[in-house]
Amino acid sequence: MFTGGSVIPTEVKFDQRSLGQLQRAMNKLPRDLAAKHLNFATRKAAIVFQLQAKANAASIGDSGLLAASMSVVKSKNHSKIDHVSSYFVRPQKNSKSRSHGGGNPKYPGDPFYWTFVEFGTINQAAQPFVRPAFSAKKAEALGVFVKTLKSRLKLKRK
Numbered sequence: 001m002f003t004g005g006s007v008i009p010t011e012v013k014f015d016q017r018s019l020g021q022l023q024r025a026m027n028k029l030p031r032d033l034a035a036k037h038l039n040f041a042t043r044k045a046a047i048v049f050q051l052q053a054k055a056n057a058a059s060i061g062d063s064g065l066l067a068a069s070m071s072v073v074k075s076k077n078h079s080k081i082d083h084v085s086s087y088f089v090r091p092q093k094n095s096k097s098r099s100h101g102g103g104n105p106k107y108p109g110d111p112f113y114w115t116f117v118e119f120g121t122i123n124q125a126a127q128p129f130v131r132p133a134f135s136a137k138k139a140e141a142l143g144v145f146v147k148t149l150k151s152r153l154k155l156k157r158k
Contacts, residue, residue, distance in 0.1 A: 022146065025153045037152045039085050045145035046072045046087040052137045053089055056129035060117065066091050066129070069111045090114065090130060 026034045050072050057066035075086035091111035120126030 022149055022153065037149060040152060041145045041148040042085070043072060043074075043087055044148045045141040046089055048137050048141040048144050049089045049133050052133035053130050056133050057091075060127045060129055062117065065111050066114055066117065069093065089133070 026037070029037070050070050054067045054070040057070060058064070060066070069091040071090065071092040073088045073090065073092055075088060077086070091114040093110040093112075114130075116124065117127050118130055119128075
């Protein structure tokens with residue numbers, strides 16, 4: 001049941017020593033340039049979660065609005081110190097989702113109900129689609145992150 005304080009897992013843990021080559025290359029760059037590379041790679045990795053969450057949402061049988069509105073959203077609360085941004089994968093009101101109807105009649109493209117589907121309510125069992133996407137794709141997303149960062153830094157792949 002969604003209580004308003006529930007949090008979707010957002011961490012991927014890995015052995016940082018295996019990324020020594022990347023770390024050394026990043027340390028050689030100016031901070032703002034390194035942050036651009038990190039943000040680009042993070043967004044690419046988030047797309048892996050977005051695609052899986054979209055597929056999961058399509059299989060739960062709503063009007064298609066949840067799947068159509070799955071987005072990668074840049075956090076507005078990014079770190080101003082190290083210039084690194086966070087990204088969220090979640091349904092968002094957008095022009096593509098308006099054509100699917102559903103949602104609030106006052107705002108037809110607004111998938112406001114996604115938390116009720118994800119976490120459930122007193123009257124409806126949870127039908128998670130974002131959390132399973134994270135669980136299923138975290139290793140693949142980490143691989144995409146590392147590959148993208150190596151490519152941007154033009155490092156030899158190991």
